[in-house]
Amino acid sequence: GGVAEAKTLEDVLKEKGVITEADYKEVTKSKPIYYKPGKGFTFTAPDEKFQLSLGGRLQVRYTFTDLDNNGTTGDSSKWEVRRMKMWLNGYAYSKDLTYLLQVDFVNGSSSKLLEHAYLNYRLLDEVQLLAGQTKIPFGRQWLNSSGAQQFVDRSTASDAFRPGYDAGVKLHGDIARGFATYEFGLYGGAGQSVVRTSNDNAIAARVTVNPFGKMAYSEGDLDRSAKPKLSVGANYFRDTLKATYTPATSSTALETNNLTFAGSSGWLGKGLSTFTASEKIDVNTFGLDAAIKWLGASAQAEYLVGQADGQDSNATLRAHGFYAQAGYCLIPGTVEVALRYSYVDPNRDKSNDLQSDTQGALSWYINKHNLKLQGDVTNSHKQNGTKTSTDDMIYRLQAQVTF
Amino acid sequence: GGVAEAKTLEDVLKEKGVITEADYKEVTKSKPIYYKPGKGFTFTAPDEKFQLSLGGRLQVRYTFTDLDNNGTTGDSSKWEVRRMKMWLNGYAYSKDLTYLLQVDFVNGSSSKLLEHAYLNYRLLDEVQLLAGQTKIPFGRQWLNSSGAQQFVDRSTASDAFRPGYDAGVKLHGDIARGFATYEFGLYGGAGQSVVRTSNDNAIAARVTVNPFGKMAYSEGDLDRSAKPKLSVGANYFRDTLKATYTPATSSTALETNNLTFAGSSGWLGKGLSTFTASEKIDVNTFGLDAAIKWLGASAQAEYLVGQADGQDSNATLRAHGFYAQAGYCLIPGTVEVALRYSYVDPNRDKSNDLQSDTQGALSWYINKHNLKLQGDVTNSHKQNGTKTSTDDMIYRLQAQVTF
Amino acid sequence: GGVAEAKTLEDVLKEKGVITEADYKEVTKSKPIYYKPGKGFTFTAPDEKFQLSLGGRLQVRYTFTDLDNNGTTGDSSKWEVRRMKMWLNGYAYSKDLTYLLQVDFVNGSSSKLLEHAYLNYRLLDEVQLLAGQTKIPFGRQWLNSSGAQQFVDRSTASDAFRPGYDAGVKLHGDIARGFATYEFGLYGGAGQSVVRTSNDNAIAARVTVNPFGKMAYSEGDLDRSAKPKLSVGANYFRDTLKATYTPATSSTALETNNLTFAGSSGWLGKGLSTFTASEKIDVNTFGLDAAIKWLGASAQAEYLVGQADGQDSNATLRAHGFYAQAGYCLIPGTVEVALRYSYVDPNRDKSNDLQSDTQGALSWYINKHNLKLQGDVTNSHKQNGTKTSTDDMIYRLQAQVTF
Known part of the structure; x- marks a missing residue:
């Protein structure tokens, strides 16, 4: 039940014939302030050369983890503000220069406070140049906002292989009104808010083909597409990272762990003991992905491969993983069920180190992804080397509001 | 001396008879932008379904501490920005869903950067559900904003016993238009922006009774209440925290010190040496409080008790404390004097560990709590075990502006 | 090519004679929302007692460093978001009380997140009082925004001698409409967002004389001044810092390194080994500077001296440095070339420790300093004690947008 919108002064003056229909259009063309769900409040300068939107997104989450084998850790019951984002965006000096x-x-206590900080110049829709820090274009699910997921959060496969944020420059564009898109970027290569100290940099490239027209990354077919939508993507990321091996503790550390795949839950982070020399490691990752939506049903899958080669030791670490998920809106645009299977093999040359997650989700979209409640249940199957594998159960409930 | 408010276009058109009185009311019903001291600038969407206020509060403080016994530390002369808060709040999708x-x-370098991050749904005034991070409802003075204090800052008793901020979920409401209020919350239990790794959680409950009607926490009777106002409150907080004892250094550390009472100035933080085993500690705290205001006079008091029980060692730490303060506006709503006595016994089973503070304050409320200058003088009497007790003098001066 | 600004309702009603010219002036006197490049969006309350501007400034930088002698470090190729500032400023309660x-x-992971947090009261233009954290008034180039530089960043001499930000109180004013300015401040003395634990404080004083009228710090003569502008300045800063000497490692550490000159690139930070006792160090720094602009040409120079005296050891560290730079707009207000020489001797009693930088810059001011692209090349000549001196080449490219 919505509140009837009050008449504006312009409405009243038009009705009374004080101003004409043409006057009305002229004076209401520029709205100094308006609100669009998901974007926040938007302010526009009278000359329409400047625009600023201010908004935020909150995720409140409860997680209960029921461990199969309660060793030293034990079950956990967590309440957390999972994300509390704030943004300022818009255009400045020209509608083609966005920020x-x-x-x-x-992330108040870490270098991960700052996520996006960029400017983008659009020469044509087909030729745009972005400079600054933003998501490295690698991985469909990673590129989809954490606020537009079908589950409470991304899959473990996406988490294990994605690079994360980095600063650099990216050439990108939409070809033939979104029939295809491309992104090619050059990055520092040390990850979010970390500045490189060597002359090794990273490159990333991604292309998508969308045979039925442009398709947003947002998961779930909340708009109940009358015609099918399909997007197929492929991406590549290459970087070189310095590793330092400490013989005394037989441990290897990387120059940075702010690239997600190099962190504690990433394939490279987990497999660092492969490298028993202080050396530079060449990292190559590839990915293929696809998504489809039709009549309230949606499906998405991604296959990801990573390889790391020590320049001195000649040691090689090879990893791969994938996920596939599907959802269906039981009540169009409002209630959706979804299933997902995610698989990560962080070291293909080591046995009994797989992690596979089977997940079911139920989402109540009160205002699409802008205001929603989501719950999911995960069976997380982990192989533990020579020990018995475990099946942990994870129960999550999350509320999200975009304001 | 205020600036005369300029006529608006609506005013002029009504005066000229171009629009009617009814038209005027209709078109001025929704104010896209307005300012209210203490709230910041407020933006409202035309359909009145979304509102955002953006504001900040600055405290600049000078503190001179004259130590009774200048040992290794010595007197100190401090300039500091004590608080520099910024907020975004309002409602979204419905006036009943606030954030x-x-x-x-x-607190840029710590996990204490983020304070509040919540959404609140009001089913009725009597039944509301809040999810996210906010103040744990324990302690009248703690629940009163640091910006609405009668002294430069809260009492040492409030500081020693309050839990602080935490993430969780809270059921709360106002009964009979504020004659009574209740809050019942379930929290992670590890404190501000810290996520629990165990399945121990915390609960908090608070009730107030306000026989003469709802009464804000804000200290001082700046509105010179013609009729008396009274509020009586009681609260309870329970948590379980893991302690780790290190025999080599005879020191005990908690899993978190982001709960204020568990930090360096808290009763549990100070008394941790009671626990000489690595164990879980059950913490129970209680509090009783009351406040009254009438004709420019105000008084407030709080009694607080804490007990911590080691699950393995059976060691017990018992603490209590209280404060009582009173103020009177010499010039109504503008100049106030206040006196306070605060007492903390961090370990009732240990002698000569008391701290008692006697404080006098003078406040100049230029625009109530929104713009004020406050100075206070404290005699801080500390017992130092077998050594002579000391009487330190603390002189503070603070300017606050809410913008 | 600008977009024609649409007519407002007020414009239309005036044209139609519905409202008079006087009405028009009255109702358009207060603009609830407007945008000015470099300031962000500005919101004003109807009674004109409150104003808030919200804006941000982004610098994206690429740096290639070609080392003369590639030892353990090697060349570096860096992409970084160098600065991502956000501000809220304006006035509150009165136009004379600004914040x-x-x-x-x-700087998300450090105490350097918060830069300015102050309120300023203007009794007269000549007598103003600022309280809170802001730049310590020492050094022309330091006081000029990092966003209004003629080069990609400040000179090494400015970096080596400036104190940085601190909290305190400052009396300041403009004499005779900016013919002269003065600033006299008392500061905590521990630097940005660090609170002093001793009773040592810092003082700073600065005066400028501007014989042809007030002159902004902003570098480059982008407005092509028809008449010459000249500003001459002098400043002084005094502080006392506690040093701790550790005999085992023969190393000295200061109580804070958040004062820029005491950090790793500062003259005191570099020369700390002078002090081989745990003692208090008295620090005195002086500076003289001048800037001139005329017909698109601009020049600026600064001479800086620092002396640190150990209270116990009687050891003395003396440093000095200077820079001189000049620029000329090849295309008025749009394309500028600039040259700079910067010299730092961090310890005048030690030989072969000089650093001198010779820099050339090319700037494209698309919208003055608000939107610009800058590139510069630096030959950084470093003496390395008994080893051969090196000439490193640094190539930088930077985009800046203020929104």
């Missing part, structure tokens, strides 16, 4: 500043205040 | 994001930029 | 909150989100 985005986004922080996540949950 | 608050608040950060304190002074 | 500024500014953060740099690039």
Whole structure:
């Protein structure tokens, strides 16, 4: 039940014939302030050369983890503000020069506070140049906002292989009105808010083909597409990272762990003991992905491969993983069920180190992804080397509001 | 002396008879932008379904500490930005769904940057559900904003016993238009922006009774209440925290010190040496409080008790404390004097460990709590075990502006 | 090529004679929302007692460093978001009470997140009092915004001698409409967002004389001044810092390194080994500077001296440095070339420790300093004690947008 919108002064003056229909159009062309769900409040300068949107997104989450084998850790019951983002974005000096500043205040004590900080110049829709920090274009699910997921959060496969944020420059564009898109970027290569100290940099490239027209990354077919939508993507990321091996503790550390795949839950982070020399490691990752939506049903899958080669030791670490998920809106645009299977093999040359997650989700989209409640249940099957494998159960409930 | 408010276009058109009185009311019903002191600038969408206020609060403080016994430390002369808060709050999708994001930029290098991050759904005034991070409802003075204090800051008793911020879910409401209020919350239990790794959680409950009607926490009777106002409250907080004892250094550390009472100035933080085993500690705290205001006079008091029980060692730490304060406006709503006595016994089973503070304050409320200058003088009497007790003098001066 | 600004309702009603010229002036006197490049969006309350501007500034930088002698480090190729500032400023309760909150989100993991947090009261233009954290008034180039530089960043001499930000109180004013300015401040003395634990404080004083009228710090003569502008300045800063000497490692550490000159690139930070006792160090720094602009040409120079005296050891560290730079707009207000020489001797009693930088810059001011692209090349000549001196080449390219 919505509140009837009050008449504006312009409405009243038009009705009374004080101003003409043409006057009305002229004076209401520029709205100094308006609100669009998901974007926040938007302010526009009278000359329409400047625009600023200010908004935020909150995720409150409860997680209960029921461990199969309660060793030293034990079950956990967590309440957390999972994400508390704030953004300022818009255009400045020209509608073709856009900017985005986004922080996540949950990361107050770390270099991960700042997420996006870039400017983008659109020469044509087909030729755009972005400079600054933003998501490295690798991985469909990673590129889809954490706020537009079908589950409470991304899959473990996406988490294990994605690079994360980095600063650099990206050439990108939409070809033939979104029939295809391309992104080619050059990055520092040390990850989010970390500045490189060597002359090794990273490159990333991604293309998508969308035979039925442009398709947003947002998961779930909340708009109940009358015609099918399909997107197929492929991406590549290459970087070189310095590793330092400490013989005394037989441990290897990377120059940075702010690239997600190099962190504690990433394939490279987990497999670092492969490298028993202080050396530079060449990292190559590939990915293929596809998504489809039709009549309230949606499906998405991604296959990801990573390989790391020590320049001195000649040691090689090879990893791969994938996920596939599907959802269906039981009540169009409002209630959706979804299933997902995610698989990660962080070291293909090591046995009994797989992790596979089977997940079911139920989502209540009160205002699409802008205001929603989501719950999911995960059976997380982990192989533990020579020990018995475990099946942990994870129960999550999350509320999200975009304001 | 105020500036005369300029006529608006609506005013002029009504005066000229171009629009009617009814038209005037209709078109001025929704104010896209307005300002209210203490709230910041407020933006409202035309359909009145979305509202955002953006504001900040700055405290600049000078503190001179004259130590009774200058040992290794010595007197100190401090200039500091004590608080620099920024908030975004309002409602979204419905006037019943409110949100608050608040950060304190002074805490830029710590997990304490993010304070409030919640959404609140009001089913009825009597039944509301809040999810996210906010103040744990324990302690009248703690629940009163640091910006609405009668002294430069809260009492040492409030500081020693309050839990602080935490993430969780809270059921709360106002009964009979504020004659009574209740809050019942379930929290992670590890404190501000810290996520629990165990399945121990915390609960908090608070009730107030306000026989003469709802009464804000804000200290001082700046509105010179013609009729008396009274509020009586009681609260309870329970948590379980893991302690780790290190025999080599005879020291005990908690899994978190982001709960204020568990930090360096808290009763549990100070008394941790009671626990000489690595164990879980059950913490129970209680509090009783009351406040009254009438004809420019105000008084407030709080009694707080804490007990911690080691699950393995059976060791027990018992603490209590209280404060009582009173103020009177010499010039109504503008100049106030206040006196306070605060007492903390962090370990009732240990002698000569008391701290008692006697404080006098003078406040100049230029625009109530929104713009004020406050100074206070404290005699801080500390017992030092077998050594002579000391009487330190603390002189503070603070300017606050809410913008 | 600008977009024609659409007519407002007020314009239309005036044209139609519905409202008079006087009405028009009255109702358009207060603009609830407007945009000015470099300031962000500005919101004003109807009674004109409150104003808030919200804006941000982004610097994206690429740096290639070609080392003369590739030892353990090697060349570096860096992409970085160098600065991502956000501010809220304006006035509150009175036009004479202004405030500024500014953060740099690039410093998310450090105490350097918060930069400015102050309120300023103007009794007269000549007598103003500022309280809170802001730049310590020492050094022309330091006081000029990092966003209004003629080169990609400040000179090494400015970096080596400036104190940085601190909290305190400052009396300041403009004499005779900016013919002269003065600033006299008392500061905590521990630097940005660090609170002093001793009773040592810092003082700073600065005066400028501007014989042809007030002159902004902003570098480059982008407005092509028809008449010459000249500003001459002098400043002094005094502080006392506690040093701790550790005999085992023969190393000295200061109580804080958040004062820029005491950090790793500062003269005191570099020369700390002078002090081989745990003692208090008295620090005195002086500076003289001048700037001139005329017909698109601009020049600026600064001479800086620092001396640190150990109270116990009687050891003395003396440093000095200077820079001189000049620029000329090849295309008025749009394309500028600039040259700079910067020299730092961090310890005048030690030979072969000089650093001198010779720099050339080319700037494209698309919208003055608000939107610009800058590139510069630096020959950084470093003496390395008994080893051969090196000439490193540094190539930088930077885009800046203020939104």
